[in-house]
Amino acid sequence: MSAVSRPTSTDVARRAGVSRATVSHVLNGTDHPISEATRQRVLAAARDLHYAPNASARALRAGRSNIVLLPMPRSGSLPGQDVFLAHLGRELAGMGLDLLLHGDHTASGVEGARMWAELRPAAVFLDTSRGTQPAVALLRQAGVQAVLLSGVPAGPYAPSVPIDPSAVARVATRHLLSQGHRRLSCLVPGGEWAALAERRFEAVVEAAQIENALVERVDCSLAVSSIAPAVARWRNPAHRPDAVYAYNDEFALMLIYALREAGLDVPRDIAVVGSGNQPLGAILRPTLTTTHFLVPDLAHAVASSLRRLLDGRELDPALAAAVQPRLIVRESA
Amino acid sequence: MSAVSRPTSTDVARRAGVSRATVSHVLNGTDHPISEATRQRVLAAARDLHYAPNASARALRAGRSNIVLLPMPRSGSLPGQDVFLAHLGRELAGMGLDLLLHGDHTASGVEGARMWAELRPAAVFLDTSRGTQPAVALLRQAGVQAVLLSGVPAGPYAPSVPIDPSAVARVATRHLLSQGHRRLSCLVPGGEWAALAERRFEAVVEAAQIENALVERVDCSLAVSSIAPAVARWRNPAHRPDAVYAYNDEFALMLIYALREAGLDVPRDIAVVGSGNQPLGAILRPTLTTTHFLVPDLAHAVASSLRRLLDGRELDPALAAAVQPRLIVRESA
DNA sequence: CAGTTATAGTGACACGTGTTACCCGCCCGA
DNA sequence: TCGGGCGGGTAACACGTGTCACTATAACTG
Structure with a gap:
């Protein structure tokens, strides 16, 4: 392995036959006047040597980086x-x-x-x-x-x-309420999802309160068995919610599957809404109503x-709109 | 906003009543001997000032960064x-x-x-x-x-x-071959997936050749309509492949759904295998046989x-094993 | 007591860059 | 002829750090 020296602006200067200062002026486009001839010589030298300025030295000198x-x-x-x-x-x-x-x-x-x-x-x-x-x-x-x-x-x-990663839950809940649903349920997965799930659950509860709707909490994990008890209970119309916010699209799809296995129809018996706009949600029937951010x-x-x-x-005023989650209404709710 | 000066090692030195060199020795744990008393003084000073060394200057001096x-x-x-x-x-x-x-x-x-x-x-x-x-x-x-x-x-x-992101296709194909399947089909989505899909298709073809198996190519997108013609054709057993490699788990789930709608059973009529080990694959029935990397x-x-x-x-010898994709056999193939 | 050795600490240089102040020659106007 | 402006170029400093060489005192060793 040859011990090549990393080229510096000094090397460029030497090769172009000018001073290092001139090199700096050319390469940084200062307003300092430089003749076109030397300008080209410097640029050629830099190109030949594959010169790349040292970001550390630059930042050190400038006191700031980009x-x-x-x-x-x-x-x-x-x-x-x-x-x-x-x-x-x-x-x-x-x-x-x-x-x-x-x-x-x-x-x-x-x-x-x-x-x-x-x-x-x-x-x-x-x-x-x-x-x-x-x-x-x-x-x-x-x-x-x-x-x-x-x-x-x-x-x-x-x-x-x-x-607000839990804003999607708020939007979803508002949609369910606008459809007339008043008996809501919310999946709250634990484990790696726990932190976000708690916040989304709170958002659902908050939004529901405005319409005096109640929210049943269903702790679960990403396994059909974890929601089986709830689904079994819901077979009895007296215990059945009108709609479920399923935390995200994966859980929503799992839930829809489990409901169908239990003989319940989505959205006729129970409406389901997720979050994330996963591609599969637009494919499998019933297609999934969901909420997501325009990333x-x-x-x-x-x-x-x-x-x-x-x-x-100040901040970009477009931010206010961009942080609003979007609702995609499909068949499931 | 107060124009506070970013603390440097000089500030730390001044506050501790020592030289800058001493500060450097203490903070970098050189083998240079420093009395415990001054060591503590320096550390305290650094803490008080919230001193954070300037990575640019450090890298510049050292000639390398971390x-x-x-x-x-x-x-x-x-x-x-x-x-x-x-x-x-x-x-x-x-x-x-x-x-x-x-x-x-x-x-x-x-x-x-x-x-x-x-x-x-x-x-x-x-x-x-x-x-x-x-x-x-x-x-x-x-x-x-x-x-x-x-x-x-x-x-x-x-x-x-x-x-090799296409190695999962090879492993999947070998599994299908080992199950006795000889008439294979492969989904090849276009658009954002095109580049990877082509390579995975080639990998399938290559692996199939070894057993003299033929591979039908099905160009498609992430929409049921795009695979509908193929699925319709496969209703005729004479034109039906034994098994399909579906590019990834999303396409695999979409395919399984479409096959069921067409009255075909997975895996009895057609086996399906995906890639990626998406959680949903382990949930929906038939559960999805898949291949993936141990990330x-x-x-x-x-x-x-x-x-x-x-x-x-040299490189970690564990790499050779780590880059091998894993096969997860479930119900679909 | 002289000589060696460890301990504790410091001064000064170099890393590669951007920029300020300066120099030099030239042309122009008075 | 002289002063002044301008185009073209350069010397030199500063940014903040790590480390090498060096000094000075104290502690052993014979």
Whole structure:
């Protein structure tokens, strides 16, 4: 393996027969006047050497970077995580910003903030659960220009994107109520889903209260056996809810299957609504009524807000609309 | 907003009443002897000031960073992407490495390589489609210590993890053949799935050839209407395949649904196998035979290999096993 | 007591970049 | 002829860190 030296701007300067300062002026497009001839020489030299400026040195000198740091979101805190990240990354790249997802999703609090601060990012995009007041303060003190929080409730100490992963439950419940359903039930899976499930359950209860509707709680897991007792009970019309919010589309499909096995018809006997707009929901019959976020719009609004924040402006007004979940009415409810 | 100064090691030194060099020795745990008393003073000062070392300056001085850069994988190139990333991030964090996912998945080739090189990462983990020879050469020249490629075929110019997203198709096909099926069919969805689908189809054909089995190709999309013609044809036993490889679990579930609607029984009339081990496959009847990667194992082996590569050793031998897809036999085939 | 060794601490340099202030030659106007 | 503006280019500093070489005191060893 040849011990090639990583080319620096000095190498480019030497090859072009000019000073390093000139190289910098050319490559960064300063308004400093440079003759076209030398400009071309410098560009050619940089290309020949495959010169790539050292981001560390640049950031050190400038006192800031163009990094947008996104600590690895814990599962469920961002809707459509991989799609969201893909869109956000492309959007930010178009704005001259580098999205960096930082690895360990267990890091949090002040301890995590110190790790994130080490990179001296221009901006950090955090969920509220980890963006505590001291964490945000530490980041600010480390020179992070923009700290954007995601979640509800919004912290008063930093601008926030009110992405509420439980909002889909609210929208779904409103739809059920508008259809005249008053006896509701809600699946509440445990395990890895527990945290989000509790919040969605609360959202359902809250929305139901407005119409004085009652909500039965069904703890479960992703196995038919876990909902079998409830389904058996519901065979008796006296104990049967009008409609079920099933936490998400997977649970909804499982529930619909179990109901059919028990001889109950969806939506005639029980209406079912899920969340997430999984493709299968549009395919299997009865097709699934669901609620979801427009993830691309959301990513666009977040990217735009970050850019505006860095420019000293306020959040993108389009955010308010983008965080609203959408309802897709199909056959199941 | 108060214009607080970002604390540097100089500030810590001043507060502790020692020199900056001493601060560095204490905070980095050098073998240089430092009295316990001053050690504590320094640590206290650092804590009080919420000191976080500047990663840029550190990397600049050291000539290397502890960043593992993973350019955003294009969809389908990594199995179980979000889970994989979560595991990989945690594993690397435990090894003192920072996983950074870099934003724009459209960047590629030499142009992309220059962007990635700017960060001067310690290691880069790339799929072979973007890890072309010149790209790898550029990264190496920029001082990247370890370039690890993911995909098949392995490039001869860099160590590779032979993760083959189409290997699941091979395993599925072998299972079908071992069950005595000789007339096979394969779903080949277009659109966003086209690239991966083609490769999986080829893998099926290849595996089938060994037993002189024929493979019918069924182009389709994620809509029942797209497979309706094939299903209609299969109602005639003379035109009916013994088994279908359905690209993935979603398509498999869609297919099973369509077959049942057409009065065909799975697996009696036609066997079906998918890929991905989606939870629903284990729930709906007939439960779905499927193939998938053990993503956590894969992430562990990749993390371990990166660490070893940085230490100048060879890849983790556990990789060979970790890249093998697993077969889960259930009712459908 | 002289000489070696460990302990505790510091000064100064280099990493690669962007930018400010400066220099030099030229042309123009008075 | 002289001063001044301008196009074209450069020297030199600062960013924050890690580490090498070095000093000084104290502790042994013979």
